[in-house]
Amino acid sequence: MNWTAIIIFVALFVFVTWLGFFAAHWRKGDLGLLSEWGLGGRRFGSVVTWFLLGGDLYTAYTFIAVPALLFGAGAIGFFAVPYTVMVYPIVYIVFPRLWAVAHKHGYVTSPDFVRGRYGNRWLALAIGITGMVATMPYIALQLVGMQVVIGAMGIETTGWVGDLPLIIAFVILAAFTYTSGLRAPAMIAVVKDLLIYITVIAAIIVVPIELGGYGKIFAAIPSPKLLLAAPPAGSWGSFSAYATLAFGSACALFLYPHSITGVLSASSARTIRRNAATLPAYSMMLGLLALIGFMAIAAGVQQLPEFADGFKRYGNNFSVPSLLLFAFPSWFVGVAFAAIAIGALVPAAIMSIATANIFTRNIYREFVKPTCTDAEESQVAKVMSLIIKVGALVFIFFIPFQYAIQMQLLGGVWIIQTLPAVVIGLFTRFFNGWALLIGWLVGTCLGTWMMAVMNFAPAYPLHILGETIPCYTAVASLVVNLVVSFVLSLVLNAVASDRHKDMTVATDYI
Amino acid sequence: MATEPAGREPEHRAHHWARLLLLVPFVAVLWVPFYNSLEPMLFGIPFFYWYQLLWIILGALLIAIVYRVEH
Numbered sequence: 001m002n003w004t005a006i007i008i009f010v011a012l013f014v015f016v017t018w019l020g021f022f023a024a025h026w027r028k029g030d031l032g033l034l035s036e037w038g039l040g041g042r043r044f045g046s047v048v049t050w051f052l053l054g055g056d057l058y059t060a061y062t063f064i065a066v067p068a069l070l071f072g073a074g075a076i077g078f079f080a081v082p083y084t085v086m087v088y089p090i091v092y093i094v095f096p097r098l099w100a101v102a103h104k105h106g107y108v109t110s111p112d113f114v115r116g117r118y119g120n121r122w123l124a125l126a127i128g129i130t131g132m133v134a135t136m137p138y139i140a141l142q143l144v145g146m147q148v149v150i151g152a153m154g155i156e157t158t159g160w161v162g163d164l165p166l167i168i169a170f171v172i173l174a175a176f177t178y179t180s181g182l183r184a185p186a187m188i189a190v191v192k193d194l195l196i197y198i199t200v201i202a203a204i205i206v207v208p209i210e211l212g213g214y215g216k217i218f219a220a221i222p223s224p225k226l227l228l229a230a231p232p233a234g235s236w237g238s239f240s241a242y243a244t245l246a247f248g249s250a251c252a253l254f255l256y257p258h259s260i261t262g263v264l265s266a267s268s269a270r271t272i273r274r275n276a277a278t279l280p281a282y283s284m285m286l287g288l289l290a291l292i293g294f295m296a297i298a299a300g301v302q303q304l305p306e307f308a309d310g311f312k313r314y315g316n317n318f319s320v321p322s323l324l325l326f327a328f329p330s331w332f333v334g335v336a337f338a339a340i341a342i343g344a345l346v347p348a349a350i351m352s353i354a355t356a357n358i359f360t361r362n363i364y365r366e367f368v369k370p371t372c373t374d375a376e377e378s379q380v381a382k383v384m385s386l387i388i389k390v391g392a393l394v395f396i397f398f399i400p401f402q403y404a405i406q407m408q409l410l411g412g413v414w415i416i417q418t419l420p421a422v423v424i425g426l427f428t429r430f431f432n433g434w435a436l437l438i439g440w441l442v443g444t445c446l447g448t449w450m451m452a453v454m455n456f457a458p459a460y461p462l463h464i465l466g467e468t469i470p471c472y473t474a475v476a477s478l479v480v481n482l483v484v485s486f487v488l489s490l491v492l493n494a495v496a497s498d499r500h501k502d503m504t505v506a507t508d509y510i
Numbered sequence: 511m512a513t514e515p516a517g518r519e520p521e522h523r524a525h526h527w528a529r530l531l532l533l534v535p536f537v538a539v540l541w542v543p544f545y546n547s548l549e550p551m552l553f554g555i556p557f558f559y560w561y562q563l564l565w566i567i568l569g570a571l572l573i574a575i576v577y578r579v580e581h
Contacts, residue, residue, distance in 0.1 A: 075546075081562040082539035085569045089532035092573050215554025227558055228546050239542040247540065273577055280570035287563045 002153045002325075008334025009153065009341070012195070013169070016188045016342050020176030023183040032375040034108055037181035037382065038357040039265045042103065046274045048186055052350075053262045053275060054282045055189030057253065060145030060344035061138075063196070063289060068316035070293030074225025076238060078290060079246045084283035086250035092276035095254060096269035097426045101508045109354070110260045110422045111362040117425050119501025120433030121366055126440050127418045128362035131257040132355050134411035138256070139351045139392040140404045142344040143170070147396070148314050149337040152321035163397060169341070174389045177349045178382050182265055185349040192346050195339035197285065199324075203336075204288045207295045207327045217291075220298035235468035241459040244472035252416040252474060255423070257354035258347060269510060289320075296323040348392070356384035406456045413447035416474040420485050426509060433498050435488035443481025447473050528579040535569040 027043055029036040044052060062080075069077030098113065107113045110131065115124035143166060150165050176184045208214050218226065231237025253259060266272050296319040301307050304326070310318040324336045360381040365372055372380070395404060421436045450460045450473045459470040493499075539562060548556040 075558060078559065078562065081566065085535050085539050085562070085565045088569060088573055089535060092532065092576065093529065213554060215551075218554055218556055226556060227548065228542065230546075239546070243540045243542050247536075270581070273580075277570055277573040277577055280566050280573075283566045284563065287566060291559070 002330055002333065004330035005153050005334035005337060006155070008331055009338045012191075012335070012338035013172075013341065016191055016345070017172050017176065019187050019191065020172070020180060020184040023176070023187040024180040026183050026187060031179075031181060032378050034357065034360065034374065034378045034381055035106065037378050038108055038353055039261065040182040040186055042265055043267050044186060044265050044271070045267050046271050046278075048190075049262070049266045049271050049275050050278055051189040051193050052186045052265065053259075053279060055185065055192050055343070055346040056258055056262045056350045057279075057347075058196075058282045058286055058343075059138075059142055059347040060340045061141040062286065063340055063343060064145045064148055064317050064320055065141075066286060066290045067293035067296070067320050068318075070225075070290050071296050071319040072293075072316040074221070075228050076242060076245075077293065078287075079242050079249070080290060081283070081287045082243075082246035083249040083253075084280065084286065086247060087253050088276045088280055088283075090250060091254055091263075091279075092273055094423050094426060095263045096272045097509045098260070098422075099263060099266060099269045099272055100510045101426070101504055102264050104508045105504065108264065109257065109358045109361050110255070110418070111358060114421050114425065115362070115366070116503040117429065118421070118433035118436070119498060119503065120437070123421060123433045123437045123440075124362050124366070126437055127421055128358045130414050130418055130440075130444070131255075131358055134415040135257055135351050135355050136388070136391060137395065137404050137407035137411055138258075139348050139355075139388065140395040140399075141408055142348040142351075143392065143396045144317070144401065144404065146341045146344045148317050149321055149340045151313065152310060152318070152325060153333075153337060166396075167393065169345070170389055170393055173345050173349055174386050177352060177385050177389075181382075182261065182350065182353055185346045185353075186265075188342060188349075189346045192339060192342040193282075195335060196343060199336040199339050200285045200289050202332065203292055203295075203324070203327070207292070207299075207323065210327055211295065211298050217295055217298040221294055225297075234466065235461075236470065238470070241470040241472065244470075244475045245458060248416060248472040248474040248478070249412065251419060251478070252412050255415045255418050257358055258351040261350055261354040261357065292320055292323055296320070299323060299326055301326050348389070352385045352388045352392075353381075355388050356381040359384045409456055409458060410448060410451055412458075413451060413474045413477060414444055416478050417443040417447065417481050419478060420482055429499055429502055430489060430493075431485055432489040432492040433501070435485045435492050438488055439481040439483075439485030442484045443477045446480055447477030450477060528576045531572045531576055534572060535565055538565050538568075 024031065027041065029041040031037045035042060066077060066080045102113060105116055107116065111124040111128035114127050115121055146169060147166055155165060208217060211217055228238040228242055231239055263272055301319065301322040302311055307318065307322040310322055324333055328336065360377055364380050365377060417440045420431060420439060424431065454460055458472055460473045460476055462469045462471050462476060545558055545561045547558065550557055552560045
């Protein structure tokens with residue numbers, strides 16, 4: 001047991017818990033309204049939005065998994081960097097438009113927008129369910145990040161008692177999300193992000209000094225891990241896999257409900273544009289953090305007897321915690337681990353709020369009780385956020401870890417199928433609602449099939465004109481989705497146009 | 511401005527011109543064979559890594575420039 005680390009860890013955790021409950025009083029609004037509970041009243045300025053989105057997108061799991069991928073698979077794991085390079089130009093162009101139309105019409109979720117734009121509640125339902133299903137395993141994976149650091153402090157994480165710390169953390173999370181809504185993660189995100197910045201800056205300065213500089217670190221990496229493998233003749237090999245993984249992930253990221261919630265809670269479209277220029281600071285941190293995977297190789301943590309048990313239990317996900325334990329004094333390990341654990345709370349809270357918003361708006365109000373009052377709507381969302389968290393806990397305790405990862409990979413393939421309706425829908429009403437629904441169905445089924453055939457490897461080898469082009473499944477299935485949606489729209493627009501159902505006008509998008 | 515197409519505000523036009531800059535980061539990071547190499551190294555860091563990290567900064571700068579032009 002690492003008592004110093006545990007005491008600091010617990011102290012920081014208690015502090016953010018207090019902050020979570022206190023947040024209900026911050027910029028006080030009527031929490032009986034869904035836009036107040038679930039979007040913080042759309043009042044977050046540039047600075048709060050920066051912390052909120054940073055805390056929301058760069059999750060604890062990211063901080064554990066990206067370096068673990070470099071540690072295990074090498075250069076291909078660095079795709080997270082070009083991914084985040086491409087995501088912000090997309091954010092700059094696309095999401096201020098979504099904010100504007102949502103603000104005008106009171107939309108809280110992306111299916112709300114789709115419902116208004118296409119007047120098709122089945123399409124909205126498909127988009128909503130996709131968002132919910134894609135988010136659930138993502139919440140579960142946040143718990144994994146927490147579980148790894150709790151275990152790394154020497155606390156037993158097997159058996160019923162071992163699950164207790166995680167259950168306590170989740171009860172706390174559930175309670176403050178219920179009472180404070182989106183204000184809680186927004187406030188906690190500030191603390192979490194500062195802790196993470198401190199940890200990363202310390203790691204990228206201290207560790208290379210201890211290991212003798214970056215030159216020595218890279219010199220210690222076996223050469224197959226250092227670069228992408230050159231493609232064999234007749235194939236684009238890892239080059240196309242790397243590029244499409246980065247591009248597809250960039251397209252998918254802001255379609256996730258928790259990203260949309262972060263975007264819609266901003267106080268203006270300009271806030272989002274400013275953040276597109278300032279959020280890359282987090283990407284820089286992630287890119288540097290990814291290199292910790294290589295530092296862990298150079299430090300040889302896997303060969304040290306004191307970490308053998310951790311690697312056996314958590315696999316490569318143990319590379320970051322073990323390096324922190326290796327390089328830092330106990331008190332700082334406490335700070336760093338708290339940063340990771342709190343880093344799990346923030347996105348988990350936002351994800352559960354976002355999913356609850358979708359359930360309430362696009363399933364409950366649309367299909368179950370159209371006459372429900374605003375207060376009822378907010379209450380349903382609060383209860384739903386609890387149910388979702390219990391679901392995530394069940395997921396992590398009763399379903400093998402491997403399935404959570406596979407589900408999350410599938411989630412990326414599924415969520416990207418909502419791009420034609422949500423993103424393209426912001427620019428043109430050419431597409432027909434039913435055509436989009438069929439395109440979504442084809443893309444989702446095809447993508448799932450490709451993933452299953454490849455045994456959940458993310459790239460599928462396409463054979464085009466005699467060349468083998470490994471392509472991220474999400475991108476390949478999205479292209480098919482787009483073609484189907486386009487062709488069917490041409491036909492349906494001619495015989496049964498649904499354009500008159502559009503509740504929005506061009507000026508709603510600024 | 512006599513050459514202005516009818517119905518378009520000058521601001522709107524600037525909007526379209528500057529936004530083309532946002533395509534540059536895509537070209538820079540999607541062209542993988544260009545940067546999949548060890549040399550030139552920088553402080554012992556292979557090109558593959560520092561080139562992509564550098565594009566995080568350049569990408570942010572381009573967005574900031576577009577924002578400046580538009581606001």
